[in-house]
Amino acid sequence: MAAPSGRMRSISATIQPVFEFFSQSTWARRQAEPNICDFTFGNPHEMPLEDFSRALATWSKPQHELWYAYPDSMPSARAVVASTLRQLRGMPFEDADIFLTNGAFAALKVALDVVTDPGDEVIFLTPPWFFYEMLIVAAGGKPVRVTVDSTTFDIDLDAVAAAITERTRAIIVNSPNNPTGKIYPPETLQALGSLLSDASVRNQRPIYLISDEAYSRILYEGRDYTSPAAYYPNTFVIYTYGKTLLTPGQRLGYIALPPTMPGREELRNGVFLAQAMNGYAIPNALLQHALADLEKLSIDIEHLQRKRDTLVATLREMGYSVHVPEGTFYLLPRSPIADDVAFIEQLAEQDVFCLPGAVVEMPGYFRISLTANDDMITRSLPGFAAAIEHAHSTGAVGDA
Numbered sequence: 001m002a003a004p005s006g007r008m009r010s011i012s013a014t015i016q017p018v019f020e021f022f023s024q025s026t027w028a029r030r031q032a033e034p035n036i037c038d039f040t041f042g043n044p045h046e047m048p049l050e051d052f053s054r055a056l057a058t059w060s061k062p063q064h065e066l067w068y069a070y071p072d073s074m075p076s077a078r079a080v081v082a083s084t085l086r087q088l089r090g091m092p093f094e095d096a097d098i099f100l101t102n103g104a105f106a107a108l109k110v111a112l113d114v115v116t117d118p119g120d121e122v123i124f125l126t127p128p129w130f131f132y133e134m135l136i137v138a139a140g141g142k143p144v145r146v147t148v149d150s151t152t153f154d155i156d157l158d159a160v161a162a163a164i165t166e167r168t169r170a171i172i173v174n175s176p177n178n179p180t181g182k183i184y185p186p187e188t189l190q191a192l193g194s195l196l197s198d199a200s201v202r203n204q205r206p207i208y209l210i211s212d213e214a215y216s217r218i219l220y221e222g223r224d225y226t227s228p229a230a231y232y233p234n235t236f237v238i239y240t241y242g243k244t245l246l247t248p249g250q251r252l253g254y255i256a257l258p259p260t261m262p263g264r265e266e267l268r269n270g271v272f273l274a275q276a277m278n279g280y281a282i283p284n285a286l287l288q289h290a291l292a293d294l295e296k297l298s299i300d301i302e303h304l305q306r307k308r309d310t311l312v313a314t315l316r317e318m319g320y321s322v323h324v325p326e327g328t329f330y331l332l333p334r335s336p337i338a339d340d341v342a343f344i345e346q347l348a349e350q351d352v353f354c355l356p357g358a359v360v361e362m363p364g365y366f367r368i369s370l371t372a373n374d375d376m377i378t379r380s381l382p383g384f385a386a387a388i389e390h391a392h393s394t395g396a397v398g399d400a
Helices: 006-014 016-024 026-030 050-059 075-089 103-115 132-138 157-163 186-203 264-277 285-289 301-318 340-348 374-393
Strands: 098-101 121-126 142-147 168-174 208-212 235-240 253-256 366-369
Touching: 006 016, 006 132, 016 026, 026 340, 050 285, 075 098, 075 253, 075 285, 098 103, 098 264, 103 132, 103 168, 103 208, 103 235, 103 253, 103 264, 121 132, 132 142, 142 157, 157 186, 168 186, 186 208, 301 374, 340 366, 340 374
Parallel strands: 121 142, 121 168, 168 208, 208 235
Antiparallel strands: 098 253, 235 253
16 A cells, blocks of 8 residues: 655644544444444534525426536526625625635635745634644645634734734634634734735735625524625635534535626635535535525524533533633633543533544644534533542642
C-alpha cells in the first residue's frame, strides 16, 4: 500500500485531535450503543421534519427526461436563494451570483480555492470550526490563527490588524460562532470591514472575507443577525441548510456573492471551475428541485432555546460555569478540572458523551450539542452531577 503523500500528511496533521477523537476515543468505541447520552456532534436525535420528507417525496417524481441529469446550480434553486437573501439581508442579490454546493463544507473549500494562491495567508478566528485549518492548507494557503476576546468571545480587532501582512488573502469569520455561540455585533463587523478595506488598499489587492453563516438562522431571544457582507463588499456568503433543517447528511448549501463585490462577474467562472475541481461540488438534482419547499422549513428554534435554558440552569445549579450562547445549538461549559479530555472520560463513565474543548482549540472547556432530545437530556443530568461531584471529591475543582 502506498504511503500518503507529504501534502496529505501535512493536511492530516491539522486535524489530528479531531481524527483521534473520531477514531480512538471512548465515544468512538461506544457511539452505537442505544442508551448512551450523546451530546458530541450536531446530529439529529429525533425523526426528521415530516415536511422535509414530504418535499423530497413530492419532487422525486420526474417531470421530464432530464430531471436527474447532471445538475449545475439550477435557475429555480438560484432564484429561491437570491429571493431569500434579498429579504433577509436587504441587499439586491442576483440569481447569477448564487452557487449551490454540497453544504457549507464544500462551499468553504471552493471559496478558498478561488482566492488562494500557494503561500497566501488566510486568517481564521479561534476557537474555530475544526476543519478550517485543514481547508486552508488543502487550498495551498498558510493558516494564521487569531484568538477572539477571552471574556466576550467577540473578534479581537487589534489582533486581526496585527496578523495582517502583505501575504494576507482572506479571513474566515463564523457568526454565530461554533463553538462559542457568539453573534458578532454590527459595530464589530463594521470596524472589521474598515480594517480590511484599509489593508486591501495597502496590499494593492483585495483581502476576501469568507463568511460562514451556517447558524445564521439559529438565534435566541429573537436576536437579529447581521452578515459581514453588509459592511464589506469582498465577502463570500456561505450557508448550509443542514443546520436549520437538522439534516446534515443531506448536503445542501450555497455560496453567494453580494451585489457590492467588485469584479464578481469574473469570479463566477472561477467558482464553477473550483466546484468541478472539487469533485463536482454541486448538490444532487432532487435537493435542488425541492429547495423552494425546503427553504420554508426550520426545526423548532424555541424548543432549542428551552433545551438551552434547561441545561444552563441545571448545570449551573450543579456548580458548572456555563455562559449563555446567543445562537447555534451548542453550549460551552468550563471543565471543572483543567484537563478537559480527562473530564470527558469521567462523563463517559456515566454514559454521557460530550466533545472535549481541546478538539475545538478551547482547552479547559467542553462542548454540548443541544440537538439531543428531551429524554436524553433528562437521562444525562445524574451523569453530569456525578462527574462534577467526583471532581469535587478528588479536590480537582478550581484547577481549571
